[in-house]
Amino acid sequence: MDEVLVKCERLDDFGRGIGYVSGKIIFVPNLLPFEEAMVKIILNKKKYMVGEVTLLLKKSSDRIEPKCSLENCGCGLKCLKYSKALEFKKNKVIGILKRYAGIEGVVKEIIPSDDVYFYRNKITLKVKDGKLGYFKNGSNELIEIDRCEIASIKSNEIISILKGINLRGALEITIKDFGEIMIIIKGNMDISKLEGHAASIYMDDKLVYGKENIIAKLGDLKFYVSREAFFQVNLGVALKLYNKVLEYLDNSLGKSVLDLYCGTGTISLFLSKYFSEVTGAEINEEAVKCAFLNKQLNNISNVRFICGDVSQIIHSLKFQADNIVVDPPRSGLTKEGILDILKIAPSRLVYVSCDPMTLARDLKLLKDEYVIKEVTLFDMFPCTYHVESAVLLVRK
Ligand SMILES: C[S@@+](CC[C@H](N)C(=O)[O-])C[C@H]1O[C@@H](n2cnc3c(N)ncnc32)[C@H](O)[C@@H]1O
The missing domain is CATH 2.40.50.140 (Nucleic acid-binding proteins)
Incomplete structure (x- = not known):
């Protein structure tokens, strides 16, 4: 058969x-x-x-006829009309919240991406036997590429240059494009043809060309983007997401925010002008270093950053916060972390999530003490099945 x-x-x-x-x-x-x-x-x-x-x-x-014929490279849903892909993502989250958390009637809308193609500001390519591409889903079989339709236009220009270089000593090449380009190489290769096309090149964790960090613009703020620290991959949608986070919080006079899993401080700094005090917490040292630099870069004084494991920080420090924002990795919150948030008892909690399964698991634990008021979805990752959610929880 x-x-x-x-x-x-x-x-x-x-x-x-x-x-x-x-x-x-x-x-x-x-x-x-x-x-x-x-x-x-x-x-x-x-x-x-x-x-x-x-x-x-x-x-x-x-x-629809997809722009790109690659299969199993990590993308999916490329052959589905965009309006239907959005509908699929919305129904998927509705289904997951109902099945795993017993939550219904809260998903409001899905906000589309302005760019369905060429939106990604970061891609990580694999190199095998000198060939460049992506690993086939769940394997280390290389799918060779000439271009990538979801990577930014400039990243595709870098791909074209890479195709003309002997890559036999390299294993992995990450391209970040925030207007300025950063290239991060694992392994060894001749970078002379890349110089002039990038603002920063790292090879095996060492800066070998240009500057340490590049700069991203988001709304009227600027942010350092480093080699390692997390940054949202679709800036247009990230801005829409951050505006929704602001809309969901209580920013009446004198209110404070605790921004957990704050990365390079993007949400904290974005929120700073609407709140009396913002505290960001993040485990990655490089990200926290960037967050401090970002605070200076934007002349902001009412934000502080703490480096460490969120679960330990909120357990050991006696926080009081009117609002909490959490934006954890795919694994979601820990049970202990949830208990500590419940002890801080903010009047509003905004949960930003890139994985509806762990989101549902965590909302199930939060819903006894918080009303799940509303969920807005964001198509941060067009041409894939992934979806970003922002959830407003209000203390009962
Ligand atoms: C989805 S990112 C969110 C970043 C940020 N909110 C943004 O929009 O750019 C999740 C962040 O959580 C951090 N992280 C992961 N586990 C953590 C932990 N146990 N404690 C603190 N931060 C953690 C990661 O380093 C990453 O920067």
Whole structure:
């Protein structure tokens, strides 16, 4: 049974088509609801199968010709109309919140990205046997690329230059484009053809060309972007997200904010002019160093930053805050962290999340003491199944 006929019934949370073969579920990337296709089975487990479309027999009216024909590179949903991709993401979060947290009727809208292509300000490419590309999902098989349709235009120019260089000594190349370009190389290579095209080049953690940090502009603020510290990958959507965070908080006179998992201080500094006092907490030393520099760069005085593990910081320091913003990594909050937030008992809590599953798990623990008022979604990552959420929680 190498090839089977599959009728797609719906999409799973990863944007893969779902069908059934003799009653067994099969997941097929690039197959849309109501489409039919001949599918090659590439994984056959006891309870499920995974397949690849070999021949599309019935096409959905929601299908579009993707700009890029790469498959399994990390992108997905490229063949789905943008309006339908947004609908998929909204329904996915609605479903996850209902299934895993028993929360319904709170997802308000999904804010689109102005740019569906060329939006990413950071990409990490792999190098294998001198060839440049992405690793196929879940493997270290290289998919060679000439360009990447979601990376910024300038990053694509750097890709073209890299294609003309002998990359045999390199393992991984990260390109950050915030107007100024930073290139971070793991391994070794000749960088002479890159000089002049980048403001900063690192090789094996050492600065080998240009300056230590580059600068990003977000609204009327400027931020240092460093080699290692986190920065939102889609600046246009990040600004819309930060404005929503502000709208969700209580900024009446004299109110304070605690910004947990603050990265390079972007949310803290963005909020500073609307609050009497903002405190940011972050574990990554390089990010906190940038946060201090960013505070100076923007002449802001009512913000302080603390470096350390959020769970320990909020447990050991006696914080009082009218508002708390949390923007944790995909793993979400810890149980202890949630208990400490409940002890601080801010009147408003805004939870920014890039993973609806861990968000649902954490909201389930918070919802006894907080009303989940509203969720706004942001399409931070077009052409993928990922979605960013901002949730307003108000103390009961
Ligand atoms: C999704 S980023 C958010 C950054 C920031 N809010 C922004 O918008 O740029 C999550 C941040 O949490 C930090 N982080 C991860 N685990 C942490 C922990 N246990 N304590 C403090 N910060 C942590 C990461 O270093 C990262 O900067």
